[in-house]
Amino acid sequence: MVCFRLSSAPGLGFVLFCLVLGVARSYALELNLTDSGKATCLYAKWQMNFTVRYEATNKTYKTVTISDLGTVTYNGSICGDDQNGPKIAVQFGSGFSWMVNFTKVSSLSSYSIDSISFSYNTSNKTTFPDAEDKGIVTVYDFPAIKIPLNVIFRCNSLLTLEKNSVVQHYWDVLVQAFVQNGTVSTKEYLCDKDKTSTTVTPIIHTTAPSPTTKPTPLEKPEIGTYSVNNTNGTCLLATMGLQLNITQDKVASVINIKPNSTEFTGSCHPQTALLRLNSSTIKYLDFVFAVKNENRFYLKEVNVSMYLVNGSVFRIANDNLSYWDAPLGSSYMCNKEQTVSVSGAFQINTFDLRVQPFNVMEGKYSTAQECSLDDDTILIPIIVGAGLSGLIIVIVIAYLIGRRKSYAGYQTL
Numbered sequence: 001m002v003c004f005r006l007s008s009a010p011g012l013g014f015v016l017f018c019l020v021l022g023v024a025r026s027y028a029l030e031l032n033l034t035d036s037g038k039a040t041c042l043y044a045k046w047q048m049n050f051t052v053r054y055e056a057t058n059k060t061y062k063t064v065t066i067s068d069l070g071t072v073t074y075n076g077s078i079c080g081d082d083q084n085g086p087k088i089a090v091q092f093g094s095g096f097s098w099m100v101n102f103t104k105v106s107s108l109s110s111y112s113i114d115s116i117s118f119s120y121n122t123s124n125k126t127t128f129p130d131a132e133d134k135g136i137v138t139v140y141d142f143p144a145i146k147i148p149l150n151v152i153f154r155c156n157s158l159l160t161l162e163k164n165s166v167v168q169h170y171w172d173v174l175v176q177a178f179v180q181n182g183t184v185s186t187k188e189y190l191c192d193k194d195k196t197s198t199t200v201t202p203i204i205h206t207t208a209p210s211p212t213t214k215p216t217p218l219e220k221p222e223i224g225t226y227s228v229n230n231t232n233g234t235c236l237l238a239t240m241g242l243q244l245n246i247t248q249d250k251v252a253s254v255i256n257i258k259p260n261s262t263e264f265t266g267s268c269h270p271q272t273a274l275l276r277l278n279s280s281t282i283k284y285l286d287f288v289f290a291v292k293n294e295n296r297f298y299l300k301e302v303n304v305s306m307y308l309v310n311g312s313v314f315r316i317a318n319d320n321l322s323y324w325d326a327p328l329g330s331s332y333m334c335n336k337e338q339t340v341s342v343s344g345a346f347q348i349n350t351f352d353l354r355v356q357p358f359n360v361m362e363g364k365y366s367t368a369q370e371c372s373l374d375d376d377t378i379l380i381p382i383i384v385g386a387g388l389s390g391l392i393i394v395i396v397i398a399y400l401i402g403r404r405k406s407y408a409g410y411q412t413l
């Protein structure tokens with residue numbers, strides 16, 4: 001094991017690097033990054049190799065494999081601070097560089113691998129003979145792996161990323177970012193592939209919601225209030241309890257959205273409005289509203305991207321929906337449970353819903369248009385909704401009732 005200590009940028013203090021030279025043709029990389037107080041802030045050990053395909057001068061393609069990394073330096077690796085997340089930067093061989101950065105998911109108990117980038121320099125004639133284009137090429141990957149805080153992520157299985165003309169292989173990965181109190185955890189969080197390939201029970205101590213392992217919580221979700229402002233004040237209002245129903249491999253997982261750990265943003269335009277929710281597990285959940293016939297609004301589109309516990313991302317989009325339809329200048333209301341079916345695999349159950357995506361005045365809801373499910377007094381919305389023609393019917397009914405005197409009330413409908 002070769003260890004060397006070097007001084008990094010001023011203010012970052014001392015950084016200690018340990019590099020373990022591995023066996024055979026592959027090198028295990030190891031980084032024990034410490035902060036100014038010499039406490040470990042990030043620990044990683046892993047193996048990787050690359051295959052790069054490039055265009056040669058005579059219009060043919062060549063491949064090079066990079067498995068012997070040669071001399072490795074870790075310049076640019078940082079613990080991170082309030083502005084920047086932690087980062088592992090590695091330089092090796094003839095002008096290769098590799099970088100991964102981590103982001104803490106707002107307010108919560110997990111973090112994710114934000115991006116992995118790999119750069120190579122096709123100018124080197126020894127490594128890339130007869131390369132048509134010479135210069136630095138960088139490929140980015142966004143693996144969206146989510147890891148709970150205070151546990152070490154382990155993945156001995158082979159992970160393959162394929163982007164453009166580069167194939168990246170990773171294996172024997174151990175990583176913990178955002179190490180607290182300088183102590184690398186002994187609790188492991190296994191990647192999905194390891195879970196299925198070993199019989200060892202994974203030690204998962206995660207408080208992160210885990211759609212694939214959690215038993216179905218069938219209690220009603222809490223009601224949240226969400227709003228969007230523009231320069232004129234509040235322009236979109238929504239109050240609702242949300243329950244997501246994800247079906248994967250014929251197994252439905254039901255997740256209640258917790259309003260107090262959910263952030264929201266959005267935008268308002270004359271013809272469309274957006275409400276976007278996000279949390280530790282929900283990368284985004286977008287509700288897009290549109291105007292039709294210049295006098296009504298409706299929920300036109302739902303886009304979702306969620307992290308599942310196995311590190312994979314669940315993504316669904318449907319821009320051809322037609323829910324929550326009401327006249328412009330009013331709000332849409334539905335107290336009973338309603339289902340927005342985004343796809344066969346993704347449904348949203350709503351509770352005590354009230355939404356107004358356009359023409360919000362003084363931050364308050366306008367008159368509500370109720371859904372037909374709230375039908376305890378079904379006559380009232382029908383009559384109100386039917387407007388003038390309804391009034392005529394009522395007059396006719398009243399006339400008939402008047403004529404038949406003994407007949408009781410609404411039964412005629």
Ligand SMILES: *[C@@H]1O[C@H](CO)[C@@H](O)[C@H](O)[C@H]1NC(C)=O
Pocket residue numbers: 016032034038040043184
């Ligand atoms: C990392 O470095 C610190 C400080 O030198 C040391 O105390 C710690 O044991 C190291 N951790 C690992 C996992 O090598």
Ligand SMILES: *[C@@H]1O[C@H](CO)[C@@H](O)[C@H](O)[C@H]1NC(C)=O
Pocket residue numbers: 056058060130
């Ligand atoms: C392209 O060049 C390589 C050597 O640089 C040669 O092996 C290959 O046969 C050439 N291909 C064609 C189609 O000329």
Ligand SMILES: *[C@@H]1O[C@H](CO)[C@@H](O)[C@H](O)[C@H]1NC(C)=O
Pocket residue numbers: 048049050051065066067158169171
């Ligand atoms: C990269 O490593 C994997 C796993 O050890 C191995 O299967 C693969 O053949 C290697 N690829 C190259 C190009 O060395």
Ligand SMILES: *[C@@H]1O[C@H](CO)[C@@H](O)[C@H](O)[C@H]1NC(C)=O
Pocket residue numbers: 006073075091
């Ligand atoms: C990395 O840092 C070391 C020591 O500061 C320096 O000698 C080396 O040239 C740097 N390497 C790169 C690729 O910047």
Ligand SMILES: *[C@@H]1O[C@H](CO)[C@@H](O)[C@H](O)[C@H]1NC(C)=O
Pocket residue numbers: 093094124125126127
């Ligand atoms: C090109 O790569 C070879 C092999 O990695 C290396 O020995 C050589 O120094 C590199 N040339 C330049 C100009 O960087």
Ligand SMILES: *[C@@H]1O[C@H](CO)[C@@H](O)[C@H](O)[C@H]1NC(C)=O
Pocket residue numbers: 084085101102103114115117140
């Ligand atoms: C991570 O790196 C990517 C690509 O270099 C960059 O776009 C992104 O902003 C970085 N994220 C963080 C949190 O620094």
Ligand SMILES: *[C@@H]1O[C@H](CO)[C@@H](O)[C@H](O)[C@H]1NC(C)=O
Pocket residue numbers: 095121122123124125135136
């Ligand atoms: C790419 O490699 C060539 C030759 O090895 C070198 O002259 C050039 O400076 C390198 N480019 C960069 C941006 O490092």
Ligand SMILES: *[C@@H]1O[C@H](CO)[C@@H](O)[C@H](O)[C@H]1NC(C)=O
Pocket residue numbers: 150180181
């Ligand atoms: C770090 O130390 C603080 C204070 O001693 C303690 O409350 C916290 O639980 C520790 N965190 C971990 C992950 O050990």
Ligand SMILES: *[C@@H]1O[C@H](CO)[C@@H](O)[C@H](O)[C@H]1NC(C)=O
Pocket residue numbers: 230231232
């Ligand atoms: C704000 O209100 C003014 C006056 O009602 C209107 O002209 C303007 O378009 C509004 N701005 C936005 C962003 O809605």
Ligand SMILES: *[C@@H]1O[C@H](CO)[C@@H](O)[C@H](O)[C@H]1NC(C)=O
Pocket residue numbers: 228229232233234363
């Ligand atoms: C939106 O504007 C209202 C007043 O119009 C204000 O009370 C509220 O705090 C604002 N919300 C945000 C998120 O800025």
Ligand SMILES: *[C@@H]1O[C@H](CO)[C@@H](O)[C@H](O)[C@H]1NC(C)=O
Pocket residue numbers: 245246247252254344347349
């Ligand atoms: C979730 O979706 C599945 C499949 O569409 C359905 O069978 C199940 O009843 C739904 N559960 C809830 C609570 O909505």
Ligand SMILES: *[C@@H]1O[C@H](CO)[C@@H](O)[C@H](O)[C@H]1NC(C)=O
Pocket residue numbers: 260261
């Ligand atoms: C969120 O709400 C729950 C239950 O209502 C409460 O126990 C918890 O403290 C709240 N969390 C925050 C961050 O407000």
